[in-house]
Amino acid sequence: MRSSLKIALLSMMSIIALGCKKEDKSPSYHKGDLTILTDESFKSVTEALADGYMINYPETRIKIVTQKEDLAFLDLLKDKARITVMSRDLTPEEKKAYEEQVDLKFLPARFAADAVVFVVPKDSPKQSISMDEIKSGLASDAKNFIFDGTNSSNLNFVAQKLNKQPKDLKFSIIPGNQNIVEELGKYPDKIGVIGLNTFSRPYDKVSEKLRDIVKVLPIEDKGKLYTPDNNGLREMKYPFTRVLYFLTNEGNFNIANGFIRYSCTQLGQMIVEKEGLQPYNIYKREVQMR
Numbered sequence: 001m002r003s004s005l006k007i008a009l010l011s012m013m014s015i016i017a018l019g020c021k022k023e024d025k026s027p028s029y030h031k032g033d034l035t036i037l038t039d040e041s042f043k044s045v046t047e048a049l050a051d052g053y054m055i056n057y058p059e060t061r062i063k064i065v066t067q068k069e070d071l072a073f074l075d076l077l078k079d080k081a082r083i084t085v086m087s088r089d090l091t092p093e094e095k096k097a098y099e100e101q102v103d104l105k106f107l108p109a110r111f112a113a114d115a116v117v118f119v120v121p122k123d124s125p126k127q128s129i130s131m132d133e134i135k136s137g138l139a140s141d142a143k144n145f146i147f148d149g150t151n152s153s154n155l156n157f158v159a160q161k162l163n164k165q166p167k168d169l170k171f172s173i174i175p176g177n178q179n180i181v182e183e184l185g186k187y188p189d190k191i192g193v194i195g196l197n198t199f200s201r202p203y204d205k206v207s208e209k210l211r212d213i214v215k216v217l218p219i220e221d222k223g224k225l226y227t228p229d230n231n232g233l234r235e236m237k238y239p240f241t242r243v244l245y246f247l248t249n250e251g252n253f254n255i256a257n258g259f260i261r262y263s264c265t266q267l268g269q270m271i272v273e274k275e276g277l278q279p280y281n282i283y284k285r286e287v288q289m290r
Helices: 002-025 040-056 069-077 092-102 131-137 153-161 177-186 205-213 230-234 255-264 266-274
Strands: 031-038 059-066 083-086 109-121 145-147 191-195 214-216 219-221 224-226 241-248
Touching: 031 040, 031 069, 031 255, 040 059, 040 109, 040 153, 040 191, 040 255, 040 266, 059 255, 069 083, 069 092, 069 153, 069 241, 083 255, 109 153, 109 177, 109 230, 109 255, 109 266, 131 219, 145 153, 153 191, 177 191, 177 205, 205 214, 241 255, 255 266
Parallel strands: 031 059, 031 083, 145 191
Antiparallel strands: 083 241, 109 191, 109 214, 109 241, 219 224
16 A cells, blocks of 8 residues: 555656646746847947846846858758847848748838948038939949948948848948047048947947947938937938847747837837837837826
8 A cells, every 4th residue: 555655746846847847848937048139330229128138037047149041041040049139121032032941921020220331430411312322332342331340230231221232332342330430530531330329228328439430420411411319210212221130939938029019019119219229119208297
């Protein structure tokens, strides 16, 4: 009798232990590890959102890895990463490849309006730049525009806006958005092309230092000047406004989708706003008078 009872208890304990072990390994949005691939141009806002998520869910560990936009997308398709940040529109062929290889419908999770901006040294006499200047300059052998590299989000987005292929544009390279700002003074005749999020944080000391080195050129188009300020981004009137979005290959509600949902909620959008970018999902603020 005791022997039978002992066997029954051992069996029950084994089942419970297995059940607990299975629970620990089950997908969850509030615990586990996640690596996010992001272009260096919008690394800051991605890091800020990751920090916010880890504060809300202390059992999560999120690592941000910088990678050129095109290469990050390919890694997502190859299942080398679960989530990446994108800015340019995918081609029909890329959307098809995503849906076939990831086996999910293409549903970009848009979370912020950023911009590609054109900068010159603070003491430059240049006060603005026209769309025609940008188009002709990127076709010139003088290579007066400095980008942060090939396959980068800035180059991809500018090429897409001009209905060109990146390989058809002529430009110089200084790796890294921050490096472009810091070294631009050595090349007074050049124009840097960087992501706004490089120095958009209003009260960040590094951002303030970078903003003091260069000035952002308004863009003239058809007789009107457009700046990448809140109104220019919110209404997307600034010609090089871009919408940042997440892509994932995660089919269930695990940590990647949990992070995406958080980034698009009011709390995540407040973080986007603190980064000096325009939240994509605008929430109404209601004031109750008593």
